[in-house]
Amino acid sequence: MIVIGRHINGVVLNPMEYVLDKNNDLKSFESELKAKQYLLDRGMNPTMVYDVCKYIRAFQTNCNNCGRVIVYVEEYIKKDKDGDYIVCPSCESFMINT
Ligand SMILES: [Zn+2]
Numbered sequence: 001m002i003v004i005g006r007h008i009n010g011v012v013l014n015p016m017e018y019v020l021d022k023n024n025d026l027k028s029f030e031s032e033l034k035a036k037q038y039l040l041d042r043g044m045n046p047t048m049v050y051d052v053c054k055y056i057r058a059f060q061t062n063c064n065n066c067g068r069v070i071v072y073v074e075e076y077i078k079k080d081k082d083g084d085y086i087v088c089p090s091c092e093s094f095m096i097n098t
Helices: 032-041 046-052
Strands: 002-007 016-018 054-057 059-062 069-072 078-080 083-087 094-096
Touching: 002 032, 002 046, 032 046, 032 054
Parallel strands: none
Antiparallel strands: 002 016, 002 054, 059 069, 078 083, 083 094
16 A cells, blocks of 8 residues: 655755545545556646656554554654554554564
């Protein structure tokens, strides 16, 4: 699955920002082509769609506690001494990334 991101203001040194869905979760697409079409359909400038936007592979899992579907990219994974984990946006429980 694919999510759409770009460096804020198109400046490579800036952190990434992502297209979100109506629940403020990462919006996911089946393919890079569908992600590009989504932006073009919303009137985005083709130069931005093809040159500035990044199409990043995302991963999907279910929260072990509440069952919510969580879509995330690798940079959302937090690291500490016990390993890598992701945090559920609904119940804020931690899941070890396996
Ligand atoms: Zn949860």
